[in-house]
Amino acid sequence: MKKPYYLILLVLISLFSCKRDNSIIIKGDIKGLKSKWVYYKPVYPQMGESTDSAKVTDGKFEFSFQPDTAFFANLVSISYVDEKGTRRPIAVCNPYEPAKNHSRYADFVVGPGLTTITGDLSKDAGAILKGSPQTEFYLRNINLPFIRISKDSIGRNEQAERIKRIIQDTPNAYWAAFAFSNFKYYFNHEQLKDFYAGFSDEAKSSYYGRRLKQFIDDQPTIKNQFANSVFLDKDTKQVSLIDNAKKLNMIIFWASWCGPCRQEIPSLKRITAQFNKDDVRFVSVSVDAKKENWLLAMKQEDMAWEQLIIPQQQFAKAQAQYNLGSIPKVYLVNNKNMVVKKIEGFDDGNEERVKTFIADYLSKN
Structure with a gap:
């Protein structure tokens, strides 16, 4: 017995x-x-x-x-x-x-x-x-986290295959998991899921493995879906990003410390002045960690459209939701919460491109 x-x-x-x-x-x-x-x-x-x-x-x-x-x-x-x-x-x-x-x-x-x-x-x-x-x-593989990800979809897909092979060859590599701190913003949701699946259980349970999993979980599951988060205005009032009563919403992610973001503001003033606010809702969203820096920048720049800030406890999730690997970043979103156009970085030609797109979109919708 x-x-x-x-x-x-x-x-x-x-x-x-x-x-x-x-x-x-x-x-x-x-x-x-x-x-x-x-x-x-x-x-x-x-x-x-x-x-x-x-x-x-x-x-x-x-x-x-x-x-x-x-x-x-x-x-x-x-x-x-x-x-x-x-x-x-x-x-x-x-x-x-x-x-x-x-x-x-x-x-x-x-x-x-x-x-x-x-x-x-x-x-x-x-x-x-x-x-x-x-x-x-x-x-x-010392340069792995710092490779320049191609803007071209074909080149980027080739890089994705190379990274996938590296993970398959050494699925428990700390340095491979660490690399995603830098380039997780450049690959789509399905590619990131594929990468993550290739890691060993040991790597998945590591600090950077858990961060990658959380980033994937926080991403929109439908391509071009835009999360209608609730952020804060200067009076700490909760405000939704999207106004579904408008035909179009223009959301600008920026920060007080971001030179190109500040350089873009005169163009934004001209864009917001051109279109009827009944059709288009404009909102800038700051990623500043310190509210006082944001408030000072708003006072200096005198932006006449809606201004919000991401609460710090929501920032990590927002990075995944809106792919905030870099700023400035502009999203044009319809009243069904779908991205119809995205512009990354500052360029002198962005102003005319945005004006033309908004005018064409409004004429057809």
């Missing part, structure tokens, strides 16, 4: 004995490193303090971590204080770049396992980094 309990015990023992080793060890051997201590710090949050330190003996140091929970990977830096009292990073070079093009990086990816950093501060070559598969993926 006791056999089932023995079986359960054996299963539990086997599970714990096969538990993944998440230990992280970083060993350094840097000639000319005269600092008594080196400091370990995750790169994000950027204003955070160092989380650990290690004593330096003859240029050698070691960090050793044994996380209580699963450790995926992280972007970190190791720094020291030089003889003048200045905090400096131990910069690493990329061995996969040609020697003459070696760039030096203050940050690097560390994952479970052993990472070694060797070098000589008296030379300008940077330290040599060797480590876990996560570290190697980072070094081999």
Whole structure:
């Protein structure tokens, strides 16, 4: 009768004995490193303090971590204080770049396992980094988050296929998940879902994996659908973005700190003055983090149409809903909450393009 309990015990023992080793060890051997201590710090949050330190003996140091929970990977830096009292990073070079093009990086990816950093501060070559598969993926694909996504749909689709293959080849790569912080705005909803599906469960549960999933979940599921969110006016009154009684709604996303946005305002004044407010509703939406900066800019610019601001607790969701990877961004939306035209960035020719489009649209609807 006791056999089932023995079986359960054996299963539990086997599970714990096969538990993944998440230990992280970083060993350094840097000639000319005269600092008594080196400091370990995750790169994000950027204003955070160092989380650990290690004593330096003859240029050698070691960090050793044994996380209580699963450790995926992280972007970190190791720094020291030089003889003048200045905090400096131990910069690493990329061995996969040609020697003459070696760039030096203050940050690097560390994952479970052993990472070694060797070098000589008296030379300008940077330290040599060797480590876990996560570290190697980072070094081999260091420019992945910063690739320029093509504006051409054919070129962009080719890039999407390349990124998809990278994820399929290394589905647990931290650096691939991190990359979507930069270029998630450039691919459509279905492409992002496809990318996300290719990641391992480990990568999906990481910080950047969760952020990507949340971004996808917050996006409109129907192409050209425009979410009719409720934001705030200067008196903190809740106001809907879309007025469905109008034939057309023109929504302008901007910020007080955005030079091109401010440069666009004279054109917006001429556009809003040209059309009957019974047909077209104009509203500018600020992405400013500080309300006082927005209020000051509104006073300076004297914009006569409706002005709203995104509450900070809604900002992350709004980024996905309206694809706010860059501003200024203008949406022309009909009374069925569908985008009929979108204009990104500032260009001297935008004013005439918008005027012509609105006039043609109103004449046909």
